[in-house]
Amino acid sequence: MAQAAESRKRGKTKEAAVNQPQLLDAYRTMLLIRRFEEKAGQLYGMGLIGGFCHLYIGQEAVVTGMQMAAGEGDQVITSYRDHGHMLAAGMEARGVMAELTGRSGGYSRGKGGSMHMFSKERNFFGGHGIVGAQVSLGNGLAFSNWYRGNDRVSLTYFGDGASNQGQVYESFNLAAMLKLPVVFIIENNKYGMGTAVDRASASHDLSKNGAPWGIPGIKVDGMDVVAVREAADLAISTCRAGKGPYLLEVETYRYRGHSMSDPARYRTREEVQAMRTQHDCIENVRHKLEAIGVEEAAFRAIDDEVKGIVQDAADFAQTSPEPDEAELWTDILVEG
């Protein structure tokens, strides 16, 4: 945590670079993700969402900070803990929630579910259910940018659990060889399902995992959206300049279990409580905003707006019809 604290400090010195509207916007995005996920948990409990459902609560600053630095056309790809990434990438809450309930109004018309959602329009490439697979695929998105000679960057997210997968290192090698514009973002939330990171990885500093391939990496305080934004600026601009891949280890924490069915007995209640009360990313940004004079009314307006969006999404997700039975047989192959 020492390094994380240092990076938080580094973030503070640069706070002037993030202006008040941007910070308010970050607050809004993070709150939207939090409220959306709370609602999803609620709908899951009601039996309206089935299968696996992995909530992003606690980690909101990571994707929000990254998206603050991302440009139009940059691609995003992640694992199955993907709802936050979609909302931050500008996808509609309605479409995401309706996919969770398996309805025709969902982004995949109900055929993908929580773990498999995509938006070509928003350059969101999933939503992948196989741990680590998105890293190779994200490399491929970067490859397409390299091949086409544009200046877009692939933001490829994975967890501390996936960081041990062999294909991650095959991807590091390929990305470094070809100088692909990819930011590898390890969302280190301390546990790969129920296994603490130090019980799964002999590497004690995941930010150095790309070092053998010459991939620069830094540790970032993922509970501080400004620190994430700052690191993202550095990483993305390095990639955009054609200097090859960059690795960010973003230290974060998920408050909920791995999935809805996880009793989370591998950590203490006190540990979770301490993160929630002392390091919460939304509280963190709220304090920053208060310090620069943002009034209670402004927060309330955002809270109300977000609540409205989430309620609307939940209503839509319950009223949107189930997919037509004919959908069983569509989208297997592109015809013609």
Added chain:
Amino acid sequence: MATQILMPALSPTMTEGKLARWLKAVGDSVKAGDVIAEIETDKATMEVEAVDEGTITALLIPEGTEGVAVNTPIAELSGGTEMARPAPVPMAAPAPAPVVVAAPVAAPVADKDWGETKPTTVREALRDAMALEMRRDGDVFLLGEEVAQYQGAYKISQGLLDEFGAKRVIDTPITEHGFAGMAVGAALNGLKPIVEFMTFNFAMQAMDHIINSAAKTLYMSGGQMGCPIVFRGPNGAASRVGAQHSQCYASWYAHVPGLKVVAPWSSADSKGLLRAAIRDPNPIIFLENEILYGQTFDCPVDEDFILPIGKAKIERAGSHVTIVAFSIMVGVAMEAAKVLAEQGIEAEVINLRSLRPLDIDTVVASVKKTNRLVTIEEGWPFAGIGAEVVMQVIEGAFDWLDAPPVRVHGKDVPLPYAANLEKLALPQPSWVVEAVKKIV
């Protein structure tokens, strides 16, 4: 005493090669380990080392000679006591000669008449197909192990690096999982990769991306995100390369919705179907065969020549029995048909060309005419292509069958290395003849 130096076999499938260059002249003395010649095989250019001392007394084959058969004397050495042998590959026996293929008889299912043809190897046909499509579409590129500077492990990509450059013909490290996944990601974003697996045996390392990422994303994205990609390379047994390098994956891939699976036999199949595969907006598994690479067939020269995926071809018409085959087994079936014809049995041989989609209509129509069915495949029988074809024929033509269908297939064992055991495991024309005679 003069010793003959023989043309060595330098790869498991090599039956002949080009004597590219002599590095010694008549009168030169050589000692063990000296490089005496360079030979181009179907895979690479190899150096031939002397294994004994002596003086070259004759060079029997001039340099530049192509098609020198394995075991042909190429030089004479005086003073030696042993024959020179290639140092790098401890091959005792040359690979068995490839199946001799009869020229196709009339083709009742009319392929469009593409006019003029010329003798073309399967290898050239595949290369030409890629080159034509890469000229046509800048989004098409080739990646894989040894495809660029090495010119292809089996020389399929020969010349492509020179024509298209390093950005479109890309050598990868030996990391199938990572580079196949990268290619799938590029395809999801609209590029059209051709992934060469040095053999499909190695594609198992990439299986997750082929199935979970390439085949399923269109469905999981509600039709938003297709994956226009071709995975190609040699499939099945080569010759004497043992269990891990000799497996037919046809039924594995044909099992999966979201994939198309193509298995060409001839040069025309290879060229026409590979062009169609590259243009297809879906993920395609393109199963080639190493032993076929060097075989020559007539192939249309028309610049626009292309074949539809999903249509079988009747290679030989007949009225007594239908033999359904794909890939190299089409040649085995044709040879069996020739033997059967001598015995008064006319077999109709169907080359499936495509396994998914499967052109069952052509098979059913044939069985309704012949009332008998034999399937042949190199792979294992359990849940194999033969089992599927038989079941679909039972569903579509049960009342027309006059005898139970018979499956000919590779034996249900890991492929052994020993020459005699290997031969016992892989379908031979005589097996097909016997199978037909059981039911006719």
